[in-house]
Amino acid sequence: MDAELDRLWPQAAPGLSDEEILEALDGPCLRMNFVSSIDGAVTRDGHSGGLSGAADKRFFGLLRRWSDVVLVAAGTVRTEGYADMRVDEASARWRTGHGRTAHPVFAIVTGSLDLDPESPIFTAAPERPILFTTEAAVARHGARFAGLAELCVTSGTEVDGSAIASALRSRGLERILCEGGPALFGSLLQADVVDELCLTVEPTLEAGDAGRIARGRIPSRAMRLVSVLQSEGTLLLRYVRAR
Numbered sequence: 001m002d003a004e005l006d007r008l009w010p011q012a013a014p015g016l017s018d019e020e021i022l023e024a025l026d027g028p029c030l031r032m033n034f035v036s037s038i039d040g041a042v043t044r045d046g047h048s049g050g051l052s053g054a055a056d057k058r059f060f061g062l063l064r065r066w067s068d069v070v071l072v073a074a075g076t077v078r079t080e081g082y083a084d085m086r087v088d089e090a091s092a093r094w095r096t097g098h099g100r101t102a103h104p105v106f107a108i109v110t111g112s113l114d115l116d117p118e119s120p121i122f123t124a125a126p127e128r129p130i131l132f133t134t135e136a137a138v139a140r141h142g143a144r145f146a147g148l149a150e151l152c153v154t155s156g157t158e159v160d161g162s163a164i165a166s167a168l169r170s171r172g173l174e175r176i177l178c179e180g181g182p183a184l185f186g187s188l189l190q191a192d193v194v195d196e197l198c199l200t201v202e203p204t205l206e207a208g209d210a211g212r213i214a215r216g217r218i219p220s221r222a223m224r225l226v227s228v229l230q231s232e233g234t235l236l237l238r239y240v241r242a243r
């Protein structure tokens, strides 16, 4: 049984259906999705999964259903133990019914290519993954991914956020869902290519030394609140970039 989600703002509406939530999301953009505690922790015991409750999980699944591509940094891929990028059956049915591929493309950003080519990310991928990486990493490890992934290569030590956004769009992947982590969010904010942030605030206090949702040095980026959903004290906030 899925968690109930009520809209509190702008117009109150109880018990939103999947379709109502998806309708509000539609339109191509680069959307970030994070979960945090009230005091801003993005992990419990080193994982975001420890923080995420039933409402966040439902919304997370719907964001993947919406997306053409799920973009994730290698640090998060390693820490959270990502596998092949597959949505559940209901989402796959919805997607094919809306003229999309059954599953989104998985795109990973890695300066090092320190990823396991034998992981199901590559060996069981329903769509060919894309690796955003550097020339130096390709020279060292590129051959291991031949035939397993498309390599999108940059010359410096870091992949530029605007290069990522434009490379995805040029492949027709316009609904971009980025699931983090904080370093990649910083790169995308630096390039000012983030259109939206979906932030779930779980009603817990964690203290400790957990990180924040974004890292790095950027000019302040103003965001505008567009909707507030709630479920048993969990808030699901949606912000768009105020340009």
Ligand SMILES: NC(=O)c1ccc[n+]([C@@H]2O[C@H](COP(=O)([O-])OP(=O)(O)OC[C@H]3O[C@@H](n4cnc5c(N)ncnc54)[C@H](OP(=O)(O)O)[C@@H]3O)[C@@H](O)[C@H]2O)c1
Binding pocket: 033, 034, 035, 036, 041, 042, 043, 046, 047, 048, 073, 074, 075, 076, 077, 079, 080, 109, 110, 111, 112, 113, 114, 157, 158, 159, 160, 161, 179, 180, 181, 182, 183, 184, 185, 187
């Ligand atoms: N609460 C949430 O919603 C949420 C969401 C996501 C992650 N997290 C948490 O965040 C933590 C992971 O954070 P993290 O510090 O590892 O940050 P991260 O952004 O997940 O990963 C950083 C790594 O990704 C690659 N990377 C990111 N941006 C890059 C760029 N512009 N160019 C080249 N490579 C880039 C590099 O990989 P290489 O090392 O391969 O070069 C870098 O070391 C985990 O604890 C995870 O649980 C929480």
